[in-house]
Amino acid sequence: MEFIIQKTLEAVQTLYNQTLTSSDITLQETRKEFEGDVTVVVFPFTRFSKKSPDVTAQEIGEFLKQNVTEIADFNVIKGFLNIVIDDSYWINRYKTNASTSNFGFAPSNGKKVMVEYSSPNTNKPLHLGHVRNNLLGYSVAQIIGAAGYEVIKTNLVNDRGIHICKSMLAWQKFGNGETPESSGLKGDHLVGKYYVIFDKEYKKQIDELKAQGLAEDEAKKQAPLIIESQQMLQKWEEGDTAVIELWKMMNSWVYAGFNVTYNNLGVNFDKYYYESNTYLLGKDIIEEGLAKGVFFRKPDSSVWIDLTADGLDEKLVLRSDGTSVYITQDLGTAELKHDDFQMDKSVYVVGNEQDYHFKVLFLILDKLGKSWAKGLYHLSYGMVDLPSGKMKSREGTVVDADDLLDEMIDTARQHTEDLGKVDDFTEEEKIELFRKIGLGALKYHLLKVDPKKRLMFDPNESIDFQGHTGPFIQYTYARIKSVIRKSEQADFAGIVPETINKDERELIQQLDKFPTIIADAAENYNPASVANYLYELAKGYNKFYHDNPILKNEDEELKKFRLALSSLTADVLNRGTSLLGIEVPERM
RNA sequence: GCACCCAUAGCUCAGCUGGAUAGAGCAACGGUUUUCUAAACCGUCGGUCUCAGGUUCGAAUCCUGAUGGGUGUACCA
Numbered sequence: 001m002e003f004i005i006q007k008t009l010e011a012v013q014t015l016y017n018q019t020l021t022s023s024d025i026t027l028q029e030t031r032k033e034f035e036g037d038v039t040v041v042v043f044p045f046t047r048f049s050k051k052s053p054d055v056t057a058q059e060i061g062e063f064l065k066q067n068v069t070e071i072a073d074f075n076v077i078k079g080f081l082n083i084v085i086d087d088s089y090w091i092n093r094y095k096t097n098a099s100t101s102n103f104g105f106a107p108s109n110g111k112k113v114m115v116e117y118s119s120p121n122t123n124k125p126l127h128l129g130h131v132r133n134n135l136l137g138y139s140v141a142q143i144i145g146a147a148g149y150e151v152i153k154t155n156l157v158n159d160r161g162i163h164i165c166k167s168m169l170a171w172q173k174f175g176n177g178e179t180p181e182s183s184g185l186k187g188d189h190l191v192g193k194y195y196v197i198f199d200k201e202y203k204k205q206i207d208e209l210k211a212q213g214l215a216e217d218e219a220k221k222q223a224p225l226i227i228e229s230q231q232m233l234q235k236w237e238e239g240d241t242a243v244i245e246l247w248k249m250m251n252s253w254v255y256a257g258f259n260v261t262y263n264n265l266g267v268n269f270d271k272y273y274y275e276s277n278t279y280l281l282g283k284d285i286i287e288e289g290l291a292k293g294v295f296f297r298k299p300d301s302s303v304w305i306d307l308t309a310d311g312l313d314e315k316l317v318l319r320s321d322g323t324s325v326y327i328t329q330d331l332g333t334a335e336l337k338h339d340d341f342q343m344d345k346s347v348y349v350v351g352n353e354q355d356y357h358f359k360v361l362f363l364i365l366d367k368l369g370k371s372w373a374k375g376l377y378h379l380s381y382g383m384v385d386l387p388s389g390k391m392k393s394r395e396g397t398v399v400d401a402d403d404l405l406d407e408m409i410d411t412a413r414q415h416t417e418d419l420g421k422v423d424d425f426t427e428e429e430k431i432e433l434f435r436k437i438g439l440g441a442l443k444y445h446l447l448k449v450d451p452k453k454r455l456m457f458d459p460n461e462s463i464d465f466q467g468h469t470g471p472f473i474q475y476t477y478a479r480i481k482s483v484i485r486k487s488e489q490a491d492f493a494g495i496v497p498e499t500i501n502k503d504e505r506e507l508i509q510q511l512d513k514f515p516t517i518i519a520d521a522a523e524n525y526n527p528a529s530v531a532n533y534l535y536e537l538a539k540g541y542n543k544f545y546h547d548n549p550i551l552k553n554e555d556e557e558l559k560k561f562r563l564a565l566s567s568l569t570a571d572v573l574n575r576g577t578s579l580l581g582i583e584v585p586e587r588m
Numbered sequence: 589g590c591a592c593c594c595a596u597a598g599c600u601c602a603g604c605u606g607g608a609u610a611g612a613g614c615a616a617c618g619g620u621u622u623u624c625u626a627a628a629c630c631g632u633c634g635g636u637c638u639c640a641g642g643u644u645c646g647a648a649u650c651c652u653g654a655u656g657g658g659u660g661u662a663c664c665a
Contacts (some may be wrong), residue, residue: 023605031608041607043645053645078608079645121665161665275665302663311591312661319663326665355592356660382594383658390658419627437627449601452593454658456600466627468601468613475627483624520604532602535612546620546629588627 001027001038003068004083008040011063018048035075036082037509043079053079087500094508095496098568104514104575106148114152114341115141117349118267122254123163124192126261126401128384128457129351129391132446135581136381137349138267139447139527142579144347147522152341155269156333159251160276165232167191168246169225170198180253186402188257191250201225264405266439266581271340273333279324281332285368286318294367305364315360330361338372345375347525352380352452379525382454399459405439411462412438412471421588433585437471440582444470447580448531468535470582473573476538477584480570483550484563492560492567503544507565510540514572518579527580534576541569 005025012018024044030036042057049056054076061074061081072086097103117137120130137153145151171178171194180187202225209219220226235243262268286303289295295303295317303318317328337346348358358378365373383390391398413434416422422430441463448468449455465471484490500508517533520526550566553559574584 026605026607028604028607034608039608043607046645080608158665163665300663313591316663321663323663325663329665351659352593353659354665357665359592380593385658415627419625421625421627445600453601454594458600461599464600464614464627466614469627471627472613475625479625479628486624528602529604532612539612542628543630545624549624551624588625 003070004038004040007064007068008060010067011060012045015059015063016045016049030082034077034082035084037085038083040081040083042081057081087505090505090508091497091500093512094565097511098564099494104518104572105146106515106519108150109148111149112152112341112343113144113149113345113347114154114337114343115144115347115349116154116156119156119158119350120258121158121163122191122251123167123195125188125257127391128399128401128404131265131401131404132381132384132455133349133351134265134267135443135446136379136451136527138581139579140347140349140379140525142581143518143521143527143530146518146579152271152343153269154271154273154337156273156275158275160236160279162229162233163195164247165229165236166198167195168250169229169232170194170201171250172246180256186257186260187253191254198225261401275329278333278336279329281336282324282328282330285331285335286328289317289368292368307360307363310363312360327357327361331364334361334365334376343375345377347377347379349379349381352382355380377525379451381451384455384457387458399457404442404459408442408463409434409438412441415465416588433588436583436585437474437588440470440474441465443580443582444473444531447527450528451526473534473538473577474584475588476541477570477573478586478588479545480541480566481586483566487551487563490560490563492564495557495560495564497557497561501548503548504565507540507544507569510537511568511572514576530576530579534573537569538573
């Protein structure tokens with residue numbers, strides 16, 4: 001609608017001798033109950049037009065109608081200038097969009113973005129919180145790619161540390177050599193099982209010590225199991241062969257398990273980083289910071305940065321014994337990533353409980369004068385709440401990712417079989433369909449909500465398949481495909497109509513927004529805007545479909561046009577849902 | 589204590605840089621199929637946008653304060 005803004009500027013210039021810029025003009029979609037396509041808000045102009053809003057709107061409307069061929073008419077209601085754009089304009093838009101390959105996706109802009117997501121710990125299986133993270137990360141990467149960037153998806157695996165040693169120790173003590181093969185358990189679940197066992201045994205020891213009269217925190221520190229796992233961590237750091245072997249073996253089980261989950265979830269990565277390789281990084285940055293006077297050393301020789309001037313606290317960046325803390329290695333890893341890829345932007349998909357950490361991390365890198373620090377972005381998403389409250393691994397109130405996927409697919413199966421539309425499907429086709437629908441429902445449910453907000457998830461109340469859902473969009477796609485299949489011959493490519501009706505125009509307008517939606521979603525790292533757009537589009541199509549016969553048309557040209565319009569809609573639904581990691585079925 | 593985030597219909601959520609009578613879905617109730625897939629379409633019901641001030645021609649949106657909820661504030665990650 002750029003041309004309307006330009007002409008409005010011209011109108012204001014000629015009529016009121018006032019020079020404005022594009023940002024002074026507010027355009028909005030005309031509300032459904034009024035006639036028109038776009039509305040110019042003229043209230044701000046009354047200051048220098050020295051006339052009432054109604055008169056001002058009237059004058060500008062006249063000017064636009066006289067000077068812009070695409071503007072067919074206008075009306076003024078309560079000071080709002082509603083502009084009616086000629087159908088020929090929309091027919092033209094449609095013509096352009098329909099003939100653009102990959103309509104909506106931007107050509108390469110030569111810039112590179114890294115998206116880090118998933119980043120699991122290797123001591124337990126993935127749960128619902130990870131699912132949100134993975135779906136968000138994958139989707140954001142897809143969207144950024146569609147907006148013209150080259151995208152590198154990375155996974156920074158937390159494969160070392162005390163939590164891993166706990167699982168290892170428990171397995172050593174209580175595992176009797178159990179393996180994924182011998183137990184039939186998925187590797188990550190097997191390791192997670194021992195993490196839970198550790199916790200249980202550890203608590204027993206704490207209770208015993210308390211019974212002997214120790215205080216709670218003393219007991220926690222003195223329990224043999226915790227001491228042993230700390231020793232194990234130390235041995236790991238020294239490179240003790242037996243410990244390293246055990247660590248490698250158990251991690252390999254976990255990776256095999258994660259890969260299954262990632263596959264089922266439909267996510268993937270271009271580059272893995274492992275903390276076992278990066279945890280020592282960052283120490284030269286500490287030196288650099290000390291030299292530059294950004295950091296300072298305390299008498300006990302620990303290193304700090306003073307961020308009080310920025311409204312934050314003093315923050316430790318290196319322990320007094322010279323070892324790294326979390327932020328030390330994150331500083332190092334940030335630099336490593338940049339050295340590896342020289343990307344223009346880098347997105348961290350991490351929960352909002354780490355807001356403070358990333359604020360500090362980015363601020364430090366900026367203070368160190370890293371030019372690329374400005375391109376760092378923390379995509380901070382809200383936690384997932386269950387009806388019972390928040391998820392806690394230790395209390396067993398987590399929703400396991402693998403179980404969840406199975407349940408979704410099973411629910412999809414029941415639901416679909418009840419409808420009885422797939423009786424002629426082969427067994428393989430059915431499995432494929434149930435998977436698409438089950439995952440579509442789950443993914444849409446999680447992605448339609450603004451990432452920044454907390455998300456309420458009720459596992460018992462199985463996710464809907466009707467209304468504002470993934471399957472609704474999938475169904476719309478399948479419906480279109482069905483019509484196209486039935487049209488048999490029809491070569492509708494390149495068909496452009498002479499005239500269009502109201503439903504057709506609305507659909508064309510909806511489709512026309514697709515590129516803007518993608519650009520906007522990429523800029524804001526927000527899959528929810530794509531999700532909500534696709535729902536509106538599907539809804540609009542269903543209305544069109546309901547009220548406008550496609551194949552049952554005497555008029556051959558009209559039939560072809562509607563087929564073509566349907567086909568473009570299907571294409572947008574297909575590629576749009578792919579940005580959410582959702583697949584669409586040809587039949588359902 | 590201090591910092592940050594959130595609050596919209598019974599429930600789950602939209603609401604773009606301030607703009608018209610605040611929108612969807614679910615739930616509830618009613619209607620639509622001899623016609624291209626009824627996982628659809630149409631209608632009814634449902635709101636003091638947590639509260640109180642302020643800025644403005646105009647505030648769900650911006651500012652201040654209060655209340656309620658969440659998170660962080662480790663020589664943990």
